[in-house]
Amino acid sequence: MTTRQLRIAPSILSADFAHLADQCQAVIDAGADWLHVDVMDGHYVPNITIGLPVVEALRQALPDAFLDVHLMIDNPDDFVGPFARAGADLVSFHPETSRHPHRAIHTIKALGKKAGLAINPGTPLNWLDHLAHDLDLALIMSVNPGFGGQAFIPHTVDKIRQLTARLEALGADLDIEVDGGVSPSNAEQLRRAGANVLVAGSAVFGAPNYKQAIDAIRQQASLAG
Numbered sequence: 001m002t003t004r005q006l007r008i009a010p011s012i013l014s015a016d017f018a019h020l021a022d023q024c025q026a027v028i029d030a031g032a033d034w035l036h037v038d039v040m041d042g043h044y045v046p047n048i049t050i051g052l053p054v055v056e057a058l059r060q061a062l063p064d065a066f067l068d069v070h071l072m073i074d075n076p077d078d079f080v081g082p083f084a085r086a087g088a089d090l091v092s093f094h095p096e097t098s099r100h101p102h103r104a105i106h107t108i109k110a111l112g113k114k115a116g117l118a119i120n121p122g123t124p125l126n127w128l129d130h131l132a133h134d135l136d137l138a139l140i141m142s143v144n145p146g147f148g149g150q151a152f153i154p155h156t157v158d159k160i161r162q163l164t165a166r167l168e169a170l171g172a173d174l175d176i177e178v179d180g181g182v183s184p185s186n187a188e189q190l191r192r193a194g195a196n197v198l199v200a201g202s203a204v205f206g207a208p209n210y211k212q213a214i215d216a217i218r219q220q221a222s223l224a225g
């Protein structure tokens with residue numbers, strides 16, 4: 001378990017894009033802590049979603065919302081700065097497509113924003129070893145990136161447990177975010193393993209009542225202690 005604050009971050013990928021700002025406001029009113037914004041470029045992942053103008057528009061429409069921007073793109077080194085300037089509060093990127101992850105992290109931080117590194121199901125945790133002290137967050141993918149609504153990959157729980165131990169050994173105190181297939185049914189084991197930021201797209205936006213959906217995830221996660 002972690003003592004880091006539990007945060008529920010609905011992924012807006014599952015929102016109704018024709019009413020995006022209203023949908024974001026609705027999940028905030030329902031108790032969401034962060035808004036998770038999935039940016040996909042059709043190269044790094046086989047899907048295209050949203051880009052800088054949408055982040056700028058959300059920043060304008062929701063000045064107090066915490067925008068957790070997850071870049072699933074090639075050349076993140078060229079885009080971390082623009083997304084931070086567009087209004088992201090936290091920018092995460094996947095290290096395999098970065099030429100200079102350490103530099104990209106410090107580009108984000110120099111703009112006063114938090115930096116995260118995203119680790120795919122097939123990506124080893126050791127990408128984090130030399131960057132942990134520079135980061136604010138480790139984003140552990142519990143599905144392969146590209147789409148909402150995929151099934152949770154169970155071995156992620158063990159990976160988070162290993163990461164928790166590894167970060168403790170390194171003396172690095174990071175938020176651990178888990179992303180993909182998160183629901184009330186796995187929230188407790190994820191929190192117990194050490195995750196404190198739970199991203200949930202379809203489990204929130206696909207539910208008839210956003211508050212009940214967010215409360216259910218929070219209540220289950222809180223059972224971890």
Ligand SMILES: O=C(CO)[C@@H](O)[C@H](O)COP(=O)(O)O
Binds near residue numbers: 011144146147149179
């Ligand atoms: O980054 C991604 C997918 O690539 C995620 O943020 C998903 O969009 C989460 O959606 P659900 O799996 O919770 O429906």
Ligand SMILES: [Co+2]
Binds near residue numbers: 036038070179199
């Ligand atoms: Co995501």
